[in-house]
Amino acid sequence: MTDEEVLAEFRAAGALLEGHFILSSGRRSANYLQCARVLMNPERAARLALATVQKMPRELRQEIDVVVSPAMGGIIIGHEIGRALGKDALFLERPEGVFELRRGFALQPGQKVLMVEDVVTTGLSSRQAIEAVAAAGGEVIAEAALVDRSAGEVELGVPFYPLVSINFPVYDADNLPPALAALEPEKPGSRKN
Template sequence: MNLEQIYKENKAFLEGHFLLSSGKHSRFYLQSAKILENPILASKLCEELAAIIGEARVEFNSICSPALGGILAGYELARACGKRFIFTERVEGQMQLRRGFEVQKGEKFLICEDIITTGGSAMESAKIIEELGGIVVGFAALANRGFCKVTNLKDTQRKANAKLNENLPLFSLGNFEFEIYESSDCPLCKQGSKAFKPGSRTNS
């Protein structure tokens, strides 16, 4: 599966001048919402991801995703795996489990995102699950942004700013590594371009 080609064909591989959630800038951006707006494609991708996880023989009872970006990917992965699905969401900047969702003591969870960058949001969800008595056994994402090591992909390395628990597996369909610039030393800014933030946190 050529994930980069799929993203490009669905206008989800964007080129321009982007402001990332970290505050840094990049020439490229992955907009997974354009992938997940197609239910048939979303189902196909998550079935492939489910097969990869199945081959690794990771045992889990449920899937949890951080809102907003991870919800569709997590739901489709849960459906492909035949598992229960819940999600966490931010309330006044704090990640919480709401809407009557419960975690059973000893219940094993996989945390799923659409894209894993440093893994910060995924770890916030994992912390909540563990505080409620659940056990996080791994992470999954449609795409990895090159900061975290992917269990099923060769030639991926963990970067210094990766936040995922390195003792747990991360499964992904593909790895993307883009050059990222500090806002104070961005060549695109120096050319007179203004950074645009297309991410889910601004709904732009």
């Protein structure tokens, strides 16, 4: 799938939004990709997951034992990537602010994990999720995501395979362009902080 074909999927789902958005990182943007909306259609979610898997080297795909995703955003795409790989898909939650496996999920010592996110901007959630997997005994060998918003700058400590890389400008809250500052900000993501 080309970058334009991926963006066409977002447009078709009404998931490429324009306005003034507060990202999970706290930074601001005039554009937001609402992955939950693009993934609400199971056939579209399966297509995007398969395209993401196909971006990874075959040797890597063969090493993966299990897929793990951080809740909330990564659950659907993680599940679909698990399906495409023929692997179980677990998810992390942070009921007390720190990622952990719950609901009877567990990793075997040394189990090879593919971390899956919907959108990566600064990589903070991904790094925290990778640490949680290590604490649970697993080894994250790579990360996949639908969207890399970092302009290729994110460092996760493992190979990173986004389906599409998008370089929408992002701003600190105290350094907004006038046109963006004139709009009422929205926080469409799942994180409250």
